[in-house]
Amino acid sequence: MTAPAPVASTIPRPRTIVTADPELDDLNSMIRFLLYSNELEIEGLIYASSRFHWRGDGAGTSFFLPDREYDEPQTSWRWAPGERFIDDAVDAYAQAHANLVVHDPRFPSPERLRSVIREGNVDFEGDTSAETPGSRLIADVLLDDRPGPVFLQLWAGPSTVARALRSIEERFRDTPDWEAVHATVSAKAVITKFASQDGTFDDYIAPVWPGIRVLEVATLAWGYMARWTIPAAQHGLLSAEWMRENVTSVGPLGALYRVWGDGRQMVPGDMTDYFHPSGVSADDLRAQGYKVWIDPQPAGEWISEGDSTNMLNLLVPSLRGHEHPSYGGWGGRYEPTSEGADTWGLTDAAFHPDGADLANGPGGDEGSVVRWFADAQADFAARLRWSVTRRFEDANHHPVLAIEQGIDHGVEAGGEVRLSALVDDPDGDIVRVRWWIYDDAGTTDAALAAVDGPETTVYVPAGANPGDTIHVIAEASDDAAGYPLKSYQRVIVTVTGA
Template sequence: MTARPRTIVTADPELDDLNSMIRFLLYGNEVEIEGLVYASSRFHWRGDGAGTEFFLPDREYTEPQRSWRWAPGERFIDDAVDAYAQVYDTLVTHDERYPAPDRLRSVIREGNVDFEGDTAHASPGSDLIADVLLDDRPGPVFLQLWAGPSTVARALMSIEERFGETPEWEAVHATVSAKAVISKFASQDDTYDDYIAVAWPGIRVIEVATLAWGYMARRTIRPEDHHLLGASWTRDNVTGVGPLGALYRVWGDGRQMVPGDMTDYFHLSGLSADELRALGYGVWMPPQPPGEWISEGDSTNMLNLLVPGLRAHEHPSYGGWGGRYVRTDDGADTWGLADAAFRVGGADWADSSATGDEGSVVRWFADAQADFAARLQWTVRPFAEVNHHPTVRIAEGTDVDVSAGSEVTLTAELGDPDGDDVSCRWWVYREAGTYDGEVSPAAEHGIRTSIVVPADARPGETIHVIAEATDDAPTPLKAWQRVILTVR
């Protein structure tokens, strides 16, 4: 069996982090969860409990803060795992790889949460990250920064402090640099620019900032998918489905992450932006009807890890549910979304002019939502009553050497655990391959197709062929398998 991606999530107590965490736990069978870490950001910190005041200019507050948008006894990750524990006995009947609740609880840690960008001391969270990066298992380890980078920065600092003056330092530095893969939704504090990028330039860093899964999703997802943000679809498929679904945050649900937070007006409904401002709220996105989608802004950190057959976690350029990425000039191994509407350091993303198609992400939005809804059903219904993914295997293998001008045949071996009929569609993910030209499968549908490799294809160039399997259940599910043709 193919090894599942190893990953650690660092998150701050934003409602979109809670929603992303709920989705993430439903894919605990597809990844190895090595850590769930509370982290701070420029938007959230706990304070040190000693009354220390903290102030940075150009922030949303005007007075020094002891704590900023952090509830006493914050436990949103624990709450999500508690809800998961309520449904685990049902969920595990659908896939025995789901981690036990106690396993998840054993990797929950508090990171560097006292203040924004605080790396003054190691924390349980930073120690966990350092230990995983230094273990003897081969990489990669995907470090998801749903919050600021400070806890990951502190982990790397601890490694440097331990080995920096030893003969092992050069080898440790190279090994950790090759093992860690950082994905981040912008740099939500300064520790990436000030430390990680400087001291660890060899770490692969993927900037996953998008509109498509965040508060501004309505600006960029396809019109035919807008109903997937609506109150009716969300109620029927998410919030009305079991303890995990009930925990999911929607407009007008009467809940705040931090009581009294005047930047969080999402618990209210039926008020205009002007009426909210009159109540003292800082309104930064248009109010929506009750029950509608709010945000899963950090989900692009995880989406490319969740669909094994798409292989998107193998390289940023491959593309998958979380989008397709291209090299940037920010560092030696840095990547950004190929078609981002959100431009870090560019146009104000909350401004109405910040729009774009983000096509490499939104093309998968409906598939991801259908899959999410199916997995929530797994939490409340037995195996025989719900749909499961079809299976697809390529008889010729998933990495095939070819010659320019040759023809290669590909055969899909299809199955379905529910006994459903399964159809297969073949397509070429042109942007993911390195051959810059048109290539099409001879047959778009059926279990077998062939590809004629262009005569001008050069050695080393690649063509990415996708087999997309769909079952014929009333609520269909899909599975994918990517085949990479490499010209030799």
């Protein structure tokens, strides 16, 4: 039995380019990312540098900046010879691909993914002195004739994206087309970044391209400090038992995923990477020369997917979290910042990219991210099961959910709109529909006639103002044993004038 055409095939898939450096959390995020490649148009997978990882030029040139983890100039920093962690992840995906397409034929071929792997500006931190294959790919995508947005995910430093934008500037700056090109590219590119891991964002991108939308997606919830923000009741999703059952024992992609005490280092001998030993205390590690900044956890437990918030709002297009930063989705909800004309930060951030002291714990609860964590983990586990399941009927799949009346409505103040969920399940499971109002995403109060069942009515308050919005989430959950799944639809009700 083969997969039916998925309902999401009618929804435009977000276009995206990932730039990543060889940190173990980048590898883990890449594994998750590839398991959602059916939901995305992946235009680039690019090796990039940062203040934490750079290759060097191979000519013995030394590089030094103060206030780093090292005291002497280095010819490379935390970069393995022949680094290929992105290629490794795609190779593991290739082993699973024949199974994945049984469950959704939109999963791209390994050859398609390999065709967009490039090396970016990796020689030194913040080096934009020359074009690279990665920077040229980014520039070509930003200049193509397809409309935006294109989500540029900065899991590493911004230098490769900065070089791409600089190349566009150099090509057009002294031509009559510059103003139009600058406006078009600015409107097309959307940058998501886990902090500015080199100086090129502040030095070049922000002042020269101020019209580009930028989201600061740094969180604790998906990173090394996840235990600080994930509710204690969900810590089981970080446990060695859960990871072993649902991730590390599940096929080639799961086997590649990094956990505490797994005996592997990204770069052998890296004294800042102390996640591989098992049963060793922080003091013991320090005595061995490791730079320990967070206590070791039991072998087999979650380490980090620090960069996953770059992608999470793209992975469920029907939740519409990628349409606007204020909407919110798996990757959290964002609000304007004072950093620029179109810059956004997490509404309830606990992580502070400016280096604020976290010694006494986080300063925010990251609730707009954390509320989705269990759903995202369950979905990840189900997709890993797809990667090892050869027959469609032997795995669980998402319920098919649509809204009969459509997902955008204009309603006068004091009015109402009826909504009907059309639900099916490809596996024949019983599906429960739940409705809820995402209050934080909207701008006025509202009420629902029902919160359970296939139908509800949204009652718009009489005092609502024209332009106010109400965000209604329809959530369909199947009752499959082991790996139940959810599908979503977001309905946006906008208050109109009389």
